[in-house]
Amino acid sequence: MTIDLDTQRTATAADTFRGLLDGRVHVPGDPGYDAARVAWNFAVDQRPAAVAVPRTAAEVATVVRLAAECGLRVAPQSTGHNAGPLAAQGLADVVIVRTSEMSSAIADPVRGIVRVEGGTIWEPAVDAAAAHGRAVLHGSSPDVGIAGYSLGGGIGWYARRLGLATNSLTAVEIVIADGTLVRADAENNRELFWAVRGGGGNFGVVTALEFKMFDIQTAYAGMLMWNLKDIEPVLRDWAAWAPGAPDEVTTSFRAMRLPEMPDLPEFLRGQELVVIDGAVLGSDERGEELLAGLRALHPFMDTFARVPAKSLVRLHMDPEGGAPFASDSVMLGSFPDAAVDAFIGAVGPDATTSLLMAELRQLGGALGRPHEGGGVLNRLDAQFLSFGGGIAATPEMGAQAHADAVRLSEALAPFDNGRQYANFAENPVDARSIYGADVWTQLTGIRSAVDPHGLFAANHRVPRLHEDGATTA
Numbered sequence: 001m002t003i004d005l006d007t008q009r010t011a012t013a014a015d016t017f018r019g020l021l022d023g024r025v026h027v028p029g030d031p032g033y034d035a036a037r038v039a040w041n042f043a044v045d046q047r048p049a050a051v052a053v054p055r056t057a058a059e060v061a062t063v064v065r066l067a068a069e070c071g072l073r074v075a076p077q078s079t080g081h082n083a084g085p086l087a088a089q090g091l092a093d094v095v096i097v098r099t100s101e102m103s104s105a106i107a108d109p110v111r112g113i114v115r116v117e118g119g120t121i122w123e124p125a126v127d128a129a130a131a132h133g134r135a136v137l138h139g140s141s142p143d144v145g146i147a148g149y150s151l152g153g154g155i156g157w158y159a160r161r162l163g164l165a166t167n168s169l170t171a172v173e174i175v176i177a178d179g180t181l182v183r184a185d186a187e188n189n190r191e192l193f194w195a196v197r198g199g200g201g202n203f204g205v206v207t208a209l210e211f212k213m214f215d216i217q218t219a220y221a222g223m224l225m226w227n228l229k230d231i232e233p234v235l236r237d238w239a240a241w242a243p244g245a246p247d248e249v250t251t252s253f254r255a256m257r258l259p260e261m262p263d264l265p266e267f268l269r270g271q272e273l274v275v276i277d278g279a280v281l282g283s284d285e286r287g288e289e290l291l292a293g294l295r296a297l298h299p300f301m302d303t304f305a306r307v308p309a310k311s312l313v314r315l316h317m318d319p320e321g322g323a324p325f326a327s328d329s330v331m332l333g334s335f336p337d338a339a340v341d342a343f344i345g346a347v348g349p350d351a352t353t354s355l356l357m358a359e360l361r362q363l364g365g366a367l368g369r370p371h372e373g374g375g376v377l378n379r380l381d382a383q384f385l386s387f388g389g390g391i392a393a394t395p396e397m398g399a400q401a402h403a404d405a406v407r408l409s410e411a412l413a414p415f416d417n418g419r420q421y422a423n424f425a426e427n428p429v430d431a432r433s434i435y436g437a438d439v440w441t442q443l444t445g446i447r448s449a450v451d452p453h454g455l456f457a458a459n460h461r462v463p464r465l466h467e468d469g470a471t472t473a
């Protein structure tokens, strides 16, 4: 007789976990399972052995210990914004630890930090810092989880001046494989602190994070809009200007095909647009000086003005509350005229594409320089980051959007620097491409030391290093 190990493990998990945490662990067949397994990206169909929704670090530790006893793995997940590469690994032997009910943000102006629980999204942390006239290194969306974003890198509107958000972390508290809660910072568990800052959820479930606040109350920020048919001069100008622009400015360029969605302001519905948005950390005069070249190209809309820093969390108008999405991304070492032509060929006004947006994020500045005392991902070695994404309301739409996003990446292949940015990589990638070759041995060695039996399942898997130099998940 053969025994199906996965079926046996799942049955044991169901018996062990049912009723645990006052009913906040959901196993297949339970009424709450289908709702609990939904990721922010609705297009990702996650079917884990269980979904646990702890409220405290002690509850996280209980789940981690029990999962290990049952021979299951543990996947930390805050929101499921980047659930795709995790689900692609197969989750039949995985307990998802959804940290969304561990949500609070407290600013400590004396220490100059914000402390959040492991499932907190950005908006409450932005508000907590703003109450003290400060800002934090959030990204373009108010409901992205701070944990996943910060452990994967973190590119926001202050990035070319202040670098990756991961390097603004001052401490994390994390339940590791033996179920203990440890603090990792500049004094304690320093190797672990180095590894999690860029190494993602490979080392345990983060139950709290602390990160720096910056003395920013306002910014000169907004967006410029053109019709998509005007893309060529605008992209050529922006692409030539962006790499050498001073650190105080960070922008994004998007070619957008907006659907007829009632949630959108009427004047945007069904429109095909070019949007450049961003922020300048400087005076109005400096902002005007930096944007003069782009303004000379006559955008039909220009909202750049002095705004409260906290409003930047919605500047990009990202969807909130979940969306079905398929995408692809690529990091670009350069973006010469030939890249402008390739981008326009793939998503310009004459292209046939299902992509809702094709985005280029302006990198460089502080993002490109090593951050002293930073983590394993202490800089991004690229000039631009390209991301193509489309709506995946049905599997067919998802397949089409993914194919079109890959087509955009392929068009830009001559400028691809071979690296990946974990946060924008929403499909499986070789994790080695996220890090420099110089840190790979150290990173995989720390994974082996902290998680010797490979308990944790992250979206981008850093394998364990064995004595003979081989690696396994």
Ligand SMILES: Cc1cc2nc3c(=O)[nH]c(=O)nc-3n(C[C@H](O)[C@H](O)[C@H](O)COP(=O)(O)OP(=O)(O)OC[C@H]3O[C@@H](n4cnc5c(N)ncnc54)[C@H](O)[C@@H]3O)c2cc1C
Pocket: 076, 077, 078, 079, 080, 081, 082, 083, 086, 099, 118, 119, 138, 139, 140, 141, 143, 144, 145, 146, 147, 148, 149, 150, 151, 152, 153, 154, 155, 156, 200, 201, 202, 204, 205, 206, 207, 318, 319, 423, 424, 457, 458, 459, 460
């Ligand atoms: C609309 C949208 C806007 C975005 N904007 C930006 C942006 O401006 N800049 C940017 O850099 N990125 C951006 N991203 C990418 C985003 O940073 C990644 O999707 C990130 O992984 C989201 O983190 P999460 O915790 O919300 O997602 P999840 O899918 O919950 O987590 C992703 C991974 O992070 C790890 N993780 C999450 N929580 C924990 C935890 N508590 N403990 C340990 N590990 C954990 C796990 O490995 C997990 O698989 C955006 C994504 C979307 C969809």
